[in-house]
Amino acid sequence: MIKFILRRLIQSLVTIVIIVSVVFLVLNLSGDPIRMIASPTASEADLAQLRSAYGLDKPLAVRYVNYLSKVAHLEFGESLRTQQEALQMVLKRLPATLVLAFSALVLATIVGIPIGMLAALKKGTSIDSTAVLISMIGQAMPVFWIALLLIFLFGVLIPILPPSGYGTPAHLVLPTISLSLFLLAGIVRVTRSSTLEVLSQPFVNVLNSKGISEHLILIKHIFRNASIPVLTQLSLQMRFVIGGSVVVESVFGWPGIGQLLAQSAYGRDYPVVIASTFFIALFILVFSMVLDIFYGLIDPRVRVWK
Amino acid sequence: MSEQEILLSVRNLRTLIKTANGTFSAVDGVNFDLEKGKALGIVGESGSGKTMLSMSILGLLPQTARISEGEVFLNGEDLRTLSKKEYKKIRGKKIGTIFQEPLTSFDPLYTIGDQIAESLKHHCGLKRSEARIKVIELLETVGIPRPESVYDEFPFQLSGGMRQRAMIAMALAPSPEIIIADEPTTALDVTIQAQILELLKDLQKERNVTVLFVSHDLGVIAEIVDEVMVVYGGQVMEHTDVNNLFYNPAHPYTKALLKARPTLTTEGKRLRAIAGQVPSLEARPSGCPFHPRCEQATEKCSKKAPPMTVLENSIRVACWLYCHENEKSGEQPNV
Numbered sequence: 001m002i003k004f005i006l007r008r009l010i011q012s013l014v015t016i017v018i019i020v021s022v023v024f025l026v027l028n029l030s031g032d033p034i035r036m037i038a039s040p041t042a043s044e045a046d047l048a049q050l051r052s053a054y055g056l057d058k059p060l061a062v063r064y065v066n067y068l069s070k071v072a073h074l075e076f077g078e079s080l081r082t083q084q085e086a087l088q089m090v091l092k093r094l095p096a097t098l099v100l101a102f103s104a105l106v107l108a109t110i111v112g113i114p115i116g117m118l119a120a121l122k123k124g125t126s127i128d129s130t131a132v133l134i135s136m137i138g139q140a141m142p143v144f145w146i147a148l149l150l151i152f153l154f155g156v157l158i159p160i161l162p163p164s165g166y167g168t169p170a171h172l173v174l175p176t177i178s179l180s181l182f183l184l185a186g187i188v189r190v191t192r193s194s195t196l197e198v199l200s201q202p203f204v205n206v207l208n209s210k211g212i213s214e215h216l217i218l219i220k221h222i223f224r225n226a227s228i229p230v231l232t233q234l235s236l237q238m239r240f241v242i243g244g245s246v247v248v249e250s251v252f253g254w255p256g257i258g259q260l261l262a263q264s265a266y267g268r269d270y271p272v273v274i275a276s277t278f279f280i281a282l283f284i285l286v287f288s289m290v291l292d293i294f295y296g297l298i299d300p301r302v303r304v305w306k
Numbered sequence: 307m308s309e310q311e312i313l314l315s316v317r318n319l320r321t322l323i324k325t326a327n328g329t330f331s332a333v334d335g336v337n338f339d340l341e342k343g344k345a346l347g348i349v350g351e352s353g354s355g356k357t358m359l360s361m362s363i364l365g366l367l368p369q370t371a372r373i374s375e376g377e378v379f380l381n382g383e384d385l386r387t388l389s390k391k392e393y394k395k396i397r398g399k400k401i402g403t404i405f406q407e408p409l410t411s412f413d414p415l416y417t418i419g420d421q422i423a424e425s426l427k428h429h430c431g432l433k434r435s436e437a438r439i440k441v442i443e444l445l446e447t448v449g450i451p452r453p454e455s456v457y458d459e460f461p462f463q464l465s466g467g468m469r470q471r472a473m474i475a476m477a478l479a480p481s482p483e484i485i486i487a488d489e490p491t492t493a494l495d496v497t498i499q500a501q502i503l504e505l506l507k508d509l510q511k512e513r514n515v516t517v518l519f520v521s522h523d524l525g526v527i528a529e530i531v532d533e534v535m536v537v538y539g540g541q542v543m544e545h546t547d548v549n550n551l552f553y554n555p556a557h558p559y560t561k562a563l564l565k566a567r568p569t570l571t572t573e574g575k576r577l578r579a580i581a582g583q584v585p586s587l588e589a590r591p592s593g594c595p596f597h598p599r600c601e602q603a604t605e606k607c608s609k610k611a612p613p614m615t616v617l618e619n620s621i622r623v624a625c626w627l628y629c630h631e632n633e634k635s636g637e638q639p640n641v
Contacts (some may be wrong), residue, residue, distance in 0.1 A: 202410040209368055209405075210425040210476070211398030221413050299415060300460045
């Protein structure tokens with residue numbers, strides 16, 4: 001198990017170097033940041049001076065090596081727009097995003113898995129078709145639309161929840177629901193189909209023939225077997241949590257990384273974009289590593305082979 | 307038959323299956339008695355209803371199927387009158403089951419030992435440590451080498467033959483009175499098949515367990531059982547002892563089945579198949595279900611199902627050929 005975790009750590013390190021490199025290249029292809037920050041009337045000499053001040057006059061390869069060593073030391077430089085430390089800007093906003101992503105994930109999982117299992121156990125009944133309908137609606141509605149709808153319903157029509165802002169648990173409710181609905185729909189669908197798959201396995205028949213209690217069969221055997229594809233679904237949908245949080249944070253004025261990333265990408269604020277991307281990548285990697293460890297805990301075939 | 311204690315008794319059992327095209331009987335008025343300590347084989351082609359029969363006895367029918375009439379007595383207790391909860395206590399505890407697929411019959415996520423101990427803990431109230439000792443003993447009984455370490459191994463770490471041995475240990479764990487073995491050797495290769503049959507035979511003798519052995523393989527049946535019931539179209543065609551099955555078959559279907567077997571002397575020749583095919587559940591013929599494929603069928607066969615006739619040597623056969631000869635000896639009509 002320890003070997004497995006170590007190997008996974010090394011893989012993650014390689015992944016993050018690749019991500020950071022791709023971000024560097026793409027940003028350098030996307031235009032000249034000096035022209036964005038300098039006034040339109042600045043002379044060529046002024047521009048050249050600014051370039052050398054930010055180290056942008058050196059060849060790409062040199063800048064790449066410098067950049068990598070800086071990133072390794074978590075030095076992302078100053079924001080081109082606000083002159084604040086990019087690292088500080090990101091770290092300040094990181095908790096808000098983590099809280100939002102985590103609560104959306106938890107909500108989607110603890111609601112989605114029971115609904116999916118129930119639908120599978122009651123296959124063909126109205127409970128099942130309702131669950132399938134909910135998951136279809138959840139996957140079909142875009143996040144910004146759900147967010148606006150929720151603001152209209154619970155912020156304006158029946159004003160019981162704050163429509164935007166950050167601070168109290170009440171502020172968390174609407175953004176969390178908006179972000180988790182899509183996730184939830186996917187989890188319901190995958191849990192339902194994986195439970196049906198497990199139910200059709202011969203070992204369920206064997207368990208029944210042993211005369212042990214149905215609760216034991218359901219929790220110990222069916223749920224554990226059915227949860228493996230759900231884990232895969234979760235790790236695949238992490239991308240969505242980040243993409244969705246950019247939208248949700250903008251709609252609800254939630255001061256997280258998503259909002260920061262969107263703003264600085266528009267302004268070609270390299271250091272902030274790089275720092276945000278770095279932490280988002282780190283977040284996804286840590287999350288998928290935790291999920292991989294879960295795989296090992298749930299499925300002995302993963303644990304014993306590696 | 308009356309001298310011995312009868313353990314399992316099935317009376318006029320009928321099991322219906324609901325399909326998109328209507329409701330059909332998969333098991334159609336089956337009667338038999340099984341004495342304590344004996345082994346009864348149920349033989350039939352695929353689709354003859356033999357698995358549905360054993361599942362009906364176990365009370366483990368799929369949602370689309372139900373028993374519509376008849377009784378199943380275990381030790382004189384009518385299982386059909388039991389509640390779901392009471393039936394669960396019988397299952398595992400009094401009726402052990404061995405299934406066909408040793409590969410997929412274990413939950414892949416738990417150790418062999420844990421899964422065998424599960425029913426011991428549940429039915430006999432054993433503690434974890436007590437169950438462990440008992441399970442290791444059982445694993446040894448079924449001929450698994452190094453049982454202590456196999457206890458902590460996962461199903462995917464064992465070979466097919468080992469898994470089937472473990473499966474047998476699991477069925478035996480709460481010391482059931484009867485074991486229903488549904489094609490237990492079908493998925494195994496011939497050498498392992500022989501070993502497993504040998505094991506089952508030994509266990510049956512040592513522990514005086516009654517066995518209901520379901521198979522499509524006459525050779526396998528010959529190895530292990532005392533009596534054989536030939537099933538076709540959900541009905542019993544012939545109920546005979548194992549010697550008479552091979553040397554003195556009565557029913558035309560049994561005779562045809564025996565002729566279709568490959569033997570050492572028929573090498574190089576084409577195997578003789580029974581003409582036609584097993585009728586599907588939804589298209590069962592009227593009268594005797596075998597009459598469209600029977601070489602000796604008469605007009606009567608298509609109109610009315612023959613009653614069960616008892617011949618000398620207590621062979622029971624459902625065929626008009628025999629009913630003519632001894633008009634009076636009809637048992638329960640097999641309609």
